[in-house]
Amino acid sequence: MELIKAIINIYTTRGSWFLSLLIEHIRLTATAILIAGVLGLIIGILISERQKLATIVIGICNVCYTVPSIALFGLLIPFSGIGNKTAVIALSIYALMPMVRNTYAGITSIDTDIIEAARGMGSTNPQIMVRIKLPLAYGLILTGLRQMTVMTISMGGIASFVGAGGLGVAIYRGITIFNPAMTFAGGLLIALLAVVSDNLLGLLEKQYKRKRRMT
Amino acid sequence: MDKPVIVFEKVAKNYGETEVLSDFSLEVNRGEIITMVGRSGCGKTTALKLVNGLIKPDSGDVYVEGRRVADCDNTELRRNIGYVIQGVGLFPHMTVEKNIAYVPSLTHKKGFALANPRAERGRSQFSLKGLFSPPKIETAQLLSIVGLEPDLAGRYPSELSGGQRQRVGIARAIAAQPDILLMDEPFGAVDEITRRALQDELLRLHSELGFTILFVTHDISEALKLGTRIMVMESGRVIQVGTADEIINNPANDFVRELVGGN
Ligand SMILES: Nc1ncnc2c1ncn2[C@@H]1O[C@H](COP(=O)(O)OP(=O)(O)OP(=O)(O)O)[C@@H](O)[C@H]1O
Ligand SMILES: [Mg+2]
Numbered sequence: 276m277e278l279i280k281a282i283i284n285i286y287t288t289r290g291s292w293f294l295s296l297l298i299e300h301i302r303l304t305a306t307a308i309l310i311a312g313v314l315g316l317i318i319g320i321l322i323s324e325r326q327k328l329a330t331i332v333i334g335i336c337n338v339c340y341t342v343p344s345i346a347l348f349g350l351l352i353p354f355s356g357i358g359n360k361t362a363v364i365a366l367s368i369y370a371l372m373p374m375v376r377n378t379y380a381g382i383t384s385i386d387t388d389i390i391e392a393a394r395g396m397g398s399t400n401p402q403i404m405v406r407i408k409l410p411l412a413y414g415l416i417l418t419g420l421r422q423m424t425v426m427t428i429s430m431g432g433i434a435s436f437v438g439a440g441g442l443g444v445a446i447y448r449g450i451t452i453f454n455p456a457m458t459f460a461g462g463l464l465i466a467l468l469a470v471v472s473d474n475l476l477g478l479l480e481k482q483y484k485r486k487r488r489m490t
Numbered sequence: 491m492d493k494p495v496i497v498f499e500k501v502a503k504n505y506g507e508t509e510v511l512s513d514f515s516l517e518v519n520r521g522e523i524i525t526m527v528g529r530s531g532c533g534k535t536t537a538l539k540l541v542n543g544l545i546k547p548d549s550g551d552v553y554v555e556g557r558r559v560a561d562c563d564n565t566e567l568r569r570n571i572g573y574v575i576q577g578v579g580l581f582p583h584m585t586v587e588k589n590i591a592y593v594p595s596l597t598h599k600k601g602f603a604l605a606n607p608r609a610e611r612g613r614s615q616f617s618l619k620g621l622f623s624p625p626k627i628e629t630a631q632l633l634s635i636v637g638l639e640p641d642l643a644g645r646y647p648s649e650l651s652g653g654q655r656q657r658v659g660i661a662r663a664i665a666a667q668p669d670i671l672l673m674d675e676p677f678g679a680v681d682e683i684t685r686r687a688l689q690d691e692l693l694r695l696h697s698e699l700g701f702t703i704l705f706v707t708h709d710i711s712e713a714l715k716l717g718t719r720i721m722v723m724e725s726g727r728v729i730q731v732g733t734a735d736e737i738i739n740n741p742a743n744d745f746v747r748e749l750v751g752g753n
Contacts, residue, residue: 386579388579389579389580391544391575391579392573392575392578392579393581394544394568395544395573395575396569396592396593397565397566397567397596402596410583411583487646488648
């Protein structure tokens with residue numbers, strides 16, 4: 276009860292500070308999501324056409340994914356220094372994996388009959404990709420995007436350890452000045468942001484399923 | 491007499507050690523229906539895919555309208571050859587009408603109008619002449635040609651029965667008004683009665699529109715009923731090509747005799 280009161284108190288007294296942290300958090304994670312989303316989609320499409328390359332690329336992605344996030348942030352500091360840049364790079368690397376994997380899986384799991392029909396009727400390779408493969412992979416790609424968005428938003432909380440902005444700043448400061456309410460207040464906003472984004476993307480997914488009559 | 495539309499010239503095709511086609515030769519004349527029969531795995535689908543270049547021969551040549559398939563632009567070629575694949579292969583993310591309009595849309599053919607099921611309901615009679623007089627072809631017309639209600643235009647393939655799907659597959663293959671139709675067991679997944687109805691419809695379509703058709707089936711009675719000439723295959727070789735009478739009265743070997751035995 277005490278804690279809840281303290282949290283409400285801190286939101287009212289330092290509202291604009293939290294708002295600026297929230298905006299910074301969104302800016303940071305959205306950048307990473309955008310980079311990883313576009314790059315992951317492109318990589319996923321490229322490797323879906325080349326089986327050998329796919330094994331290698333997905334292997335590399337898996338390895339990157341197993342590096343503990345704090346370690347990855349730390350590893351990047353010598354290269355990109357301290358601040359938002361390092362945070363965005365680290366977040367993007369993590370976010371890449373679900374995008375690549377889902378795009379690849381979505382494209383390669385399509386029934387070969389369908390592809391053969393499209394090719395046999397005179398579609399060019401780009402036409403097959405744009406009109407057949409990507410629309411059919413859309414569901415899985417969307418799932419990947421959703422997972423990756425939630426993950427990036429919560430992982431963004433660690434970004435302050437490498438001197439980046441965002442809600443992690445509140446968490447970190449709360450720890451150093453023994454103010455649990457501040458840590459909680461920061462964490463709560465991250466969780467809320469993640470839930471809201473998840474639901475928004477969930478709506479997209481639902482709309483897609485309804486359109487395809489999959490529900 | 492016209493030149494043959496499709497020519498197979500001593501074609502051989504292997505997958506590793508296995509010989510799928512060997513010394514495969516055939517000439518198909520304009521307007522013919524050639525039905526291809528033979529056991530599962532004897533190379534029927536392979537022979538069909540040589541025509542639209544989905545499979546390349548190891549030796550020998552295939553010619554379509556006098557042009558060597560190996561030399562010509564396969565994309566262009568395929569757009570002029572209707573293809574009904576074994577297993578239908580409708581695009582699950584497209585409605586029936588989008589499926590049917592797929593090939594014309596690849597070439598941005600003008601005047602290809604999507605059906606508006608609501609507007610079409612009143613008129614169920616369509617003239618076949620209308621279909622081929624440019625510039626307007628409508629999916630609703632194509633649907634009625636293959637014996638489907640125009641109301642189905644907005645459905646997805648998953649909402650159709652097996653027989654309806656096969657009809658849509660046929661409508662999709664003829665939408666771009668090809669001169670040649672390749673049909674790989676197009677009536678596989680339907681009951682005997684529907685099958686007979688579809689066969690009759692195909693014969694009607696053929697007599698009205700005059701396609702040249704290569705038709706794969708493993709049902710000998712279907713082959714005898716539909717084929718201008720019937721081609722019997724065994725292990726990648728042509729055993730006999732001839733009219734129904736020739737096949738029945740003069741079987742080339744025991745395999746053919748056994749095949750037509752029941753008829
Ligand atoms: N991509 C491939 N790789 C290796 N072998 C293949 C390939 N495609 C076909 N085959 C083999 O070639 C032979 C002929 O296949 P094909 O599909 O032409 O047979 P089919 O006569 O159409 O049979 P069905 O009636 O069962 O459809 C079969 O033995 C098959 O296993
Ligand atoms: Mg076959």
